Amino acid sequence: MAEPYYLTTAIHYPNGKPHIGHAYETIAADVIARFQRLRGREVRFQTGTDEHGLKMAQKARDLGMAPRELADEMSGHFKELFDVLNISYDRFIRTTDADHHNASQAIWQAMEAKGDLYLDRYEGWYSVRDEAYYDEKELVEGEGGEKLSPQGTPVEWTEEETWFFRLSNYAEPLLALLNTPGFLEPASRRNEMIAFVERGLQDLSVSRTSFDWGVKVPDSDGHVMYVWVDALTNYITGVGYPDGGELWDKFWPADLHLIGKDIVRFHTIYWPAFLMSAGLALPKKVFGHGFLLNRGVKESKSLGNVTDPMELAERFGVDALRYFLLAEVTFGQDGSYSAEALVNKVNAELANSFGNLAQRTLSMIAKNMDGTLERFDSSVDDRALLVKVHEACADILPREFDQLAFSIGIEAWLRAVYACNAYVDEQAPWALKKTDPERMKAVLQTLFIAIRDLAIAIQPVVPEKSVAVLDQLGIPADRRAYADLSDDGWFEALVAGGHAIDPPKPVFPRLELPSEEP
Numbered sequence: 062m063a064e065p066y067y068l069t070t071a072i073h074y075p076n077g078k079p080h081i082g083h084a085y086e087t088i089a090a091d092v093i094a095r096f097q098r099l100r101g102r103e104v105r106f107q108t109g110t111d112e113h114g115l116k117m118a119q120k121a122r123d124l125g126m127a128p129r130e131l132a133d134e135m136s137g138h139f140k141e142l143f144d145v146l147n148i149s150y151d152r153f154i155r156t157t158d159a160d161h162h163n164a165s166q167a168i169w170q171a172m173e174a175k176g177d178l179y180l181d182r183y184e185g186w187y188s189v190r191d192e193a194y195y196d197e198k199e200l201v202e203g204e205g206g207e208k209l210s211p212q213g214t215p216v217e218w219t220e221e222e223t224w225f226f227r228l229s230n231y232a233e234p235l236l237a238l239l240n241t242p243g244f245l246e247p248a249s250r251r252n253e254m255i256a257f258v259e260r261g262l263q264d265l266s267v268s269r270t271s272f273d274w275g276v277k278v279p280d281s282d283g284h285v286m287y288v289w290v291d292a293l294t295n296y297i298t299g300v301g302y303p304d305g306g307e308l309w310d311k312f313w314p315a316d317l318h319l320i321g322k323d324i325v326r327f328h329t330i331y332w333p334a335f336l337m338s339a340g341l342a343l344p345k346k347v348f349g350h351g352f353l354l355n356r357g358v359k360e361s362k363s364l365g366n367v368t369d370p371m372e373l374a375e376r377f378g379v380d381a382l383r384y385f386l387l388a389e390v391t392f393g394q395d396g397s398y399s400a401e402a403l404v405n406k407v408n409a410e411l412a413n414s415f416g417n418l419a420q421r422t423l424s425m426i427a428k429n430m431d432g433t434l435e436r437f438d439s440s441v442d443d444r445a446l447l448v449k450v451h452e453a454c455a456d457i458l459p460r461e462f463d464q465l466a467f468s469i470g471i472e473a474w475l476r477a478v479y480a481c482n483a484y485v486d487e488q489a490p491w492a493l494k495k496t497d498p499e500r501m502k503a504v505l506q507t508l509f510i511a512i513r514d515l516a517i518a519i520q521p522v523v524p525e526k527s528v529a530v531l532d533q534l535g536i537p538a539d540r541r542a543y544a545d546l547s548d549d550g551w552f553e554a555l556v557a558g559g560h561a562i563d564p565p566k567p568v569f570p571r572l573e574l575p576s577e578e579p
């Protein structure tokens with residue numbers, strides 16, 4: 062039986078169109094989902110939009126729209142982008158979905174039944190941009206002397222009667238959780254969270270009365286839930302809470318919540334506390350990835366440097382964008398991107414190295430071997446190359462991807478591609494054609510095997526391109542998993558048994574920078 066694997070992204074605020082950070086997080090999650098499927102896990106992958114709260118309500122008001130209308134329009138842009146980016150989600154959840162309201166009210170009632178909710182007066186600072194409450198001592202001073210949140214966003218003084226959650230009761234189990242190896246990664250994010258708990262946890266205001274765009278608090282007229290209570294609950298809505306059932310039994314607790322570094326507090330303090338209060342199991346891991354910067358600078362509307370990820374995907378191709386983001390950025394740290402960096406990297410590594418290797422080899426097989434493989438005697442060099450490629454594809458890349466160290470895994474893969482190209486140059490099959498045609502066949506078949514390994518291994522990152530290569534190699538769709546890399550008997554028989562391929566078509570075009578680009 063395949064072991065289940067449940068992974069989620071943050072759900073995105075649809076108060077505007079998606080930006081490159083949303084694309085980055087969701088692509089990374091998709092790489093994980095595809096990777097785990099290829100390892101034989103039964104994956105459930107959820108993403109979606111976080112549609113309630115003051116930020117959405119205010120944005121809609123500014124635009125003269127109803128919040129629901131804004132949510133519908135923008136959520137549609139997110140879904141469209143994720144479909145274009147080839148995101149293999151199982152559910153795109155919207156917090157306005159009926160089952161989500163139901164789940165949020167159910168977790169509320171469970172927390173209330175535990176005695177963790179009480180009514181009181183809230184007085185304090187609130188950032189609409191972060192949808193977060195802050196203590197006076199957390200605030201920083203802006204350039205004009207104004208008070209700002211630690212994220213640098215404006216805060217406003219708020220006073221209202223709200224429900225409170227007894228967060229202060231959970232300091233001890235939260236510290237134990239934060240100290241559990243593997244729960245919060247990268248480990249560098251742990252200290253900040255531990256320090257936050259150790260400073261003393263205040264009870265959390267969890268409802269609002271000054272607006273009504275949210276999930277209604279059960280039996281409490283005029284109160285809607287604080288948007289983060291309902292937002293975090295999306296992770297259990299999607300697997301059948303509160304009714305339970307097959308999805309619930311199989312997939313909760315989640316294996317991984319993938320989120321950005323700015324919302325680690327919500328996921329490693331508030332969310333586990335809510336779950337503990339409701340008597341539910343805790344997620345196994347929260348990973349806080351870094352931020353993507355445009356040439357080293359955070360994108361913002363005022364700087365006019367906002368990139369539309371849809372445009373990038375259309376201009377350079379989805380797989381080029383996916384490869385660049387995963388190969389370029391050390392996962393967990395901030396990363397920088399630009400059109401020229403993307404074009405240079407993708408041309409050097411995919412078009413000129415892997416693409417060229419596949420195209421050259423398959424053309425020579427088509428031309429000089431009638432497109433047909435046969436049994437061959439391998440030399441020491443052939444075997445050395447295949448050992449190296451196999452190690453990169455079947456051992457190193459999967460091991461690193463399992464640790465979410467994508468760029469390191471891809472680097473090992475790329476070194477194997479370079480080794481193949483060096484082997485082509487050394488062996489010079491085009492010269493062997495005249496001097497030793499049998500040896501030429503052995504070289505081309507060795508390369509055929511290597512390309513199969515390389516294409517299988519890189520599937521999570523460039524799904525469309527690797528499928529095209531595997532199709533050209535004639536590898537059946539049910540022989541493309543990681544385990545197939547080590548199932549030698551079947552593959553040896555295929556290569557030895559007169560396996561025929563068609564002349565190849567180029568899969569990795571060279572990219573051009575548009576002329577207006579500096």
Ligand code: ME8
Pocket residue numbers: 070071072073074075081082083085086111292293295319320321322323324351352353354
């Ligand atoms: O925070 N680079 O939504 P959001 C990388 N609705 N990642 C980035 C980024 C950037 N430049 N900018 C944002 C929310 N992100 C809440 C989440 S979850 C129950 C609720 C990441 O639309 C950000 O860190 O502001 C977050 O993980 C995700 O994009 C959605 O951000």
